[in-house]
Each structure stands twice: as structure tokens, then as C-alpha cells.
Amino acid sequence: MTSGRIKRTARSTGARRRVLLGVLTIAVVIGLGTVLSASALLLEEMSFQVHGSARHLAVLLLAMLAENLGYRQLTALWRARATLEWMFRVRRGWGKMTRSAGWQATPER
DSSP: OHHHHHHHHHHHHHHHHHHHHHHHHHHHHHHHHHHHHHHHHHHHHHHHOOOOSHHHHHHHHHHHHHIIIIIHHHHHHHHHHHHHHHHTTOOOOOOOOOOOSOOSOOOOO
16 A cells, blocks of 8 residues: 555656656756846847847847747747648648739830
8 A cells, every 4th residue: 555655656646746847947048148238239239239228128128028928839839830741741831822913024115
């Protein structure tokens, strides 16, 4: 009876460790991406001083956070999906596209 309880506890402890390790890995990846983006922004600002106002820098910092907290993961998901579709030969196309405007110049006389 006691050995069954020990086995269940060991299994649940292993599952908890795996979940904790996964969460820790994701936190480290997001943290390092944020540090990399922030250092690139700081280096650009120190080198070129293109962004004059504090509002511009604040917008860039928000974009940096948005990139590292969602957009980067979303693009990785899109890339993985596209790779799987390529591997399994799933054919997708852009669909039928018709031109809506004449882009060629008409000859003038």
C-alpha cells in the first residue's frame, strides 16, 4: 500500500518538474529576446539618435515587448506549420487573382 503511494508521488513530482522546466525555459527565452531587443534599441539610440522624443522611444519599447511576448512565437508557429505543409506536400495557393487596375501606360500620341 505504501509503495503505491510513493510511486504516485514520484510520478506527480516528475510531472511537476517537467512543467516547471518548461515554464522556466519559456521565461528564459522571452527574457533573453527582450534583453537582445532592448540592447539593440539602446545601441541604435546611442549611435544615431534618430528618435528625438521620449514618446517615440516609449512606442518602440512597447513594440519591443509586443514582439517578444507574442509576435515572435506566432511567426515561429507559422513557420512550423509551413514546414510541415511542405514536408507532407500540402499544396496551397494564393488563389485566383485578377487585376483591378491597368498598370501599363497607354501610348500617347
